[in-house]
């Protein structure tokens with residue numbers, strides 16, 4: 001939602017992310033639902049929550065999900081807080097989650113981070129990049145932190161996904177409404193042919209998924225644009241960088257004339273003369289040929305038409321009125337059609353399907369995910 005790049009997902013690929021846990025009461029139910037559908041997700045955990053429920057963090061790991069961090073205290077001010085304080089929030093958050101994970105923390109904690117409230121700042125992102133931590137945003141939300149119904153959460157998730165055709169969904173594992181909406185969301189994903197992609201940090205065993213830079217771009221060029229299929233140009237060498245000779249005046253076709261003077265001479269005076277090409281002195285041929293005079297008969301008005309004109313002339317006012325109502329009669333149906341056409345457009349939009357909607361959404365304020373992709377990620381369908 002904030003960056004020019006997002007995950008390099010294919011059409012109909014979705015990444016599930018859950019923020020702000022673990023909160024066993026809801027996180028455990030989320031884990032069960034995900035397990036029932038054989039789906040893996042990414043959890044952006046809060047350090048404070050990890051301290052309160054270290055067992056909850058280990059459950060995420062044991063279930064094979066990806067664990068990232070989301071600060072220690074979830075401050076909604078990282079876009080304006082001092083960098084030292086922001087660093088502390090990040091570092092403490094990571095330390096708390098690692099403490100919960102125990103010995104294999106380095107292996108099981110992904111270098112993925114999401115700003116609380118997505119409230120980013122350049123300086124903080126710089127710090128995260130130095131640490132080799134990848135910043136995640138999201139492509140769409142389901143507003144599940146608002147007091148809305150589970151049905152509404154489901155509805156927003158589906159509408160927004162359909163508008164984009166792919167992307168990262170951000171929901172929370174700390175709300176009952178999310179727990180209630182999730183089974184239906186997953187069922188509908190499946191019914192509509194979406195695939196859940198599990199993102200994991202690349203390792204020696206799992207090398208980065210090969211991607212082209214444009215796949216990370218939010219607005220990657222369509223397939224029918226040649227650059228979409230061109231690889232990176234590398235190691236270009238200029239074999240010959242000789243300078244070409246400067247052209248001489250004789251290279252220009254001036255036909256012996258001096259160049260047209262500048263509009264204003266350097267000393268500020270007007271040039272005395274501006275020479276334009278000479279007018280040709282060749283006389284045009286056949287100047288004596290004249291067209292024949294039109295015959296008188298051409299201007300004659302037939303008797304029937306003459307009487308018709310004499311009838312119309314005195315009634316020109318009526319004629320005018322008749323004309324305008326005729327005009328109205330012609331334009332009215334067209335105007336009446338406008339609402340119909342408008343509705344037709346609206347009605348056709350969903351029917352146009354993902355492709356059309358996706359391009360519109362992409363052009364608007366489409367979200368993004370990762371500004372720093374220094375640690376390459378591996379994706380696989382689950």
Ligand SMILES: [Zn+2]
Nearest residue numbers: 019020116117
């Ligand atoms: Zn959050």
